[in-house]
Amino acid sequence: xxxxxxxxxxxxxxxxxxxxxxxxxxxxxxxxxxxxxxxxxxxxxxxxxxxxxxxxxxxxxxxxxxxxxxxxxxxxxxxxxxxxxxxxxxxxxxxxxxxxxxxxxxxxxxxxxxxxxxxxxxxxxxxxxxxxxxxxxxxxxxxxxxxxxxxxxxxxxxxxxxxxxxxxxxxxxxxxxxxxxxxxxxxxxxxxxxxxxxxxxxxxxxxxxxxxxxxxxxxxxxxxxxxxxxxxxxxxxxxxxxxxxxxxxxxxxxxxxxxxxxxxxxxxxxxxxxxxxxxxxxxxxxxxxxxxxxxxxxxxxxxxxxxxxxxxxxxxxxxxxxxxxxxxxxxxxxxxxxxxxxxxxxxxxxxx
Amino acid sequence: xxxxxxxxxxxxxxxxxxxxxxxxxxxxxxxxxxxxxxxxxxxxxxxxxxxxxxxxxxxxxxxxxxxxxxxxxxxxxxxxxxxxxxxxxxxxxxxxxxxxxxxxxxxxxxxxxxxxxxxxxxxxxxxxxxxxxxxxxxxxxxxxxxxxxxxxxxxxxxxxxxxxxxxxxxxxxxxxxxxxxxxxxxxxxxxxxxxxxxxxxxxxxxxxxxxxxxxxxxxxxxxxxxxxxxxxxxxxxxxxxxxxxxxxxxxxxxxxxxxxxxxxxxxxxxxxxxxxxxxxxxxxxxxxxxxxxxxxxxxxxxxxxxxxxxxxxxxxx
Numbered sequence: 001x002x003x004x005x006x007x008x009x010x011x012x013x014x015x016x017x018x019x020x021x022x023x024x025x026x027x028x029x030x031x032x033x034x035x036x037x038x039x040x041x042x043x044x045x046x047x048x049x050x051x052x053x054x055x056x057x058x059x060x061x062x063x064x065x066x067x068x069x070x071x072x073x074x075x076x077x078x079x080x081x082x083x084x085x086x087x088x089x090x091x092x093x094x095x096x097x098x099x100x101x102x103x104x105x106x107x108x109x110x111x112x113x114x115x116x117x118x119x120x121x122x123x124x125x126x127x128x129x130x131x132x133x134x135x136x137x138x139x140x141x142x143x144x145x146x147x148x149x150x151x152x153x154x155x156x157x158x159x160x161x162x163x164x165x166x167x168x169x170x171x172x173x174x175x176x177x178x179x180x181x182x183x184x185x186x187x188x189x190x191x192x193x194x195x196x197x198x199x200x201x202x203x204x205x206x207x208x209x210x211x212x213x214x215x216x217x218x219x220x221x222x223x224x225x226x227x228x229x230x231x232x233x234x235x236x237x238x239x240x241x242x243x244x245x246x247x248x249x250x251x252x253x254x255x256x257x258x259x260x261x262x263x264x265x266x267x268x269x270x271x272x273x274x275x276x277x278x279x280x281x282x283x284x285x286x287x288x289x290x291x292x293x294x295x296x297x298x299x300x301x302x303x304x305x306x307x308x309x310x311x312x313x314x315x316x317x318x319x320x321x322x323x324x325x326x327x328x329x330x331x332x333x334x335x336x337x338x339x340x341x342x343x344x345x346x347x348x349x350x351x352x
Numbered sequence: 353x354x355x356x357x358x359x360x361x362x363x364x365x366x367x368x369x370x371x372x373x374x375x376x377x378x379x380x381x382x383x384x385x386x387x388x389x390x391x392x393x394x395x396x397x398x399x400x401x402x403x404x405x406x407x408x409x410x411x412x413x414x415x416x417x418x419x420x421x422x423x424x425x426x427x428x429x430x431x432x433x434x435x436x437x438x439x440x441x442x443x444x445x446x447x448x449x450x451x452x453x454x455x456x457x458x459x460x461x462x463x464x465x466x467x468x469x470x471x472x473x474x475x476x477x478x479x480x481x482x483x484x485x486x487x488x489x490x491x492x493x494x495x496x497x498x499x500x501x502x503x504x505x506x507x508x509x510x511x512x513x514x515x516x517x518x519x520x521x522x523x524x525x526x527x528x529x530x531x532x533x534x535x536x537x538x539x540x541x542x543x544x545x546x547x548x549x550x551x552x553x554x555x556x557x558x559x560x561x562x563x564x565x566x567x568x569x570x571x572x573x574x575x576x577x578x579x580x581x582x583x584x585x586x587x588x589x590x591x592x593x594x595x596x597x598x599x600x601x602x603x604x605x606x607x608x609x610x611x612x613x614x615x616x617x618x619x620x621x622x623x624x625x626x627x628x629x630x631x632x633x634x635x636x637x638x639x640x641x642x643x644x645x646x647x648x649x650x651x652x653x654x655x656x657x658x659x660x661x662x663x664x665x666x667x668x669x
Binding site: 036037038039065068069072073074189190191192193196197200201205207208209210319324325326327328 | 456460482
């Protein structure tokens with residue numbers, strides 16, 4: 001499975017990729033703040049941002065109302081896109097490493113179906129009362145649903161004998177996904193006045209992002225990211241296979257459960273606020289591997305940067321192309337992700 | 353696994369727990385609006401500033417955006433139509449809406465809305481944080497949600513009247529509606545046992561129970577719904593054709609004539625439906641989808657159509 005590295009793997013040249021990664025996130029983020037169907041003229045926005053820095057004073061000509069658009073509407077979207085993109089890419093890369101399968105995405109073990117079911121139930125049950133709660137129950141239910149689905153997958157996948165292989169876990173995930181989807185469809189049948197809301201939630205969107213959402217997901221994503229990054233060298237070792245890794249002293253089952261737990265925590269939080277955004281978790285790690293080789297030590301952190309930049313960039317056409325309407329971000333990522341995926345596959349074949 | 357790593361992870365979870373506790377206690381209210389009516393006190397005094405529900409307007413709004421087809425009809429009926437600058441893409445009545453800018457009510461673009469610089473936005477459905485985002489941008493927004501019964505519809509017209517400074521006209525429109533509908537309802541002979549009906553939302557077929565707005569209107573006119581009690585707790589059940597055959601309703605209302613091209617002929621052509629009483633006696637009423645799904649001034653047209661159907665069915669029997 002090792003793809004030959006494109007660039008020389010000397011220690012010195014690695015540093016430049018981190019810098020490039022961070023810079024690209026900042027640049028794309030600024031682009032995200034600048035572009036939109038309304039608000040100040042595009043070149044005024046960077047000036048306005050600079051003006052807000054301490055010790056810097058520039059007259060950018062941006063009114064308070066326009067700045068409100070940039071800071072209260074666009075900025076939370078950009079930050080949330082960065083967080084969600086980074087988390088999904090990191091989770092995808094970790095799963096790809098731990099399950100030694102290039103086709104897995106962060107929704108593998110039933111997170112998507114569980115979160116969807118949680119959100120559906122939250123929409124369907126007594127919406128009149130729950131809509132006025134101080135804490136919106138939909139993200140909470142989606143989060144809980146995602147975590148429970150994965151817990152169920154893990155319980156089923158490890159219940160039979162001592163095999164505990166990756167394949168069993170994946171199959172259990174398929175079963176749990178089917179079950180959750182069936183229950184969700186049943187609930188929707190009984191409550192089809194909420195179909196539109198559930199559908200728009202499933203498509204994934206950042207349109208309703210507020211700073212509250214950012215505060216909500218930041219702890220989970222931060223913790224999840226730290227844990228996964230701490231384990232990246234061990235995931236590298238697991239690439240040689242379960243048995244071989246055991247002989248090298250790695251507790252394979254424990255590593256797998258920790259990685260799954262951490263990735264689920266972060267993915268559930270991301271899904272809870274942004275719905276099911278597809279393609280990011282599977283495309284970005286592969287793109288990074290194509291550039292930097294398969295070492296998870298580098299792929300995992302770099303995937304975070306690239307994922308963040310990708311999702312911020314994907315959010316921009318959604319709000320400009322069909323203005324004054326919005327195109328759901330899941331459509332944009334699939335639109336650009338699918339051809340890119342084909343291109344990646346082609347490059348792998350050309351190499352081999 | 354190394355002990356230090358375990359400690360590190362435990363510490364991280366503690367950190368996460370404390371961060372979560374802090375973020376939730378910041379008391380951020382994420383209230384999302386429902387599609388149900390906001391019970392509000394309409395101020396009787398005309399003039400500004402006016403308060404309806406949670407919204408207070410300082411001055412008469414001159415740039416109104418309506419993101420609800422029903423609200424659009426109401427606004428034009430009460431004389432505020434000349435101040436409407438944009439509507440949603442389902443607002444197709446009256447004709448003046450054709451030249452207005454169209455917005456998307458289900459995937460709204462908050463920036464585009466704010467760029468139109470409105471001083472009142474009326475919505476009936478909040479797809480997620482829309483009210484919160486508009487409020488952050490200091491745009492006054494009023495939720496004119498789906499009403500539960502006729503009284504709710506009359507009240508909503510008066511609420512919009514108060515907000516737009518057309519209270520007198522709004523009261524006139526709603527009382528005219530009320531008296532016309534009451535007159536039509538009184539003129540219908542209430543059969544005993546009541547006539548039964550099947551209300552078709554789409555060809556699969558989905559229907560409504562008497563617990564819905566339209567079901568309630570039908571009940572006021574003395575009709576009995578065959579879908580009542582069939583599926584407890586579900587107000588929009590999907591009936592099976594067998595149940596419809598068994599119950600054999602006296603009247604069939606089609607609310608899917610525009611969306612799904614249904615008519616008396618297509619219904620009669622469905623397998624097994626040709627033998628239904630409603631089909632053989634020609635008691636299939638094709639409603640205009642738009643009129644049947646909105647609770648604005650054109651409710652009178654809907655009630656009149658239903659009354660005529662009832663009268664003709666009673667005349668045949």
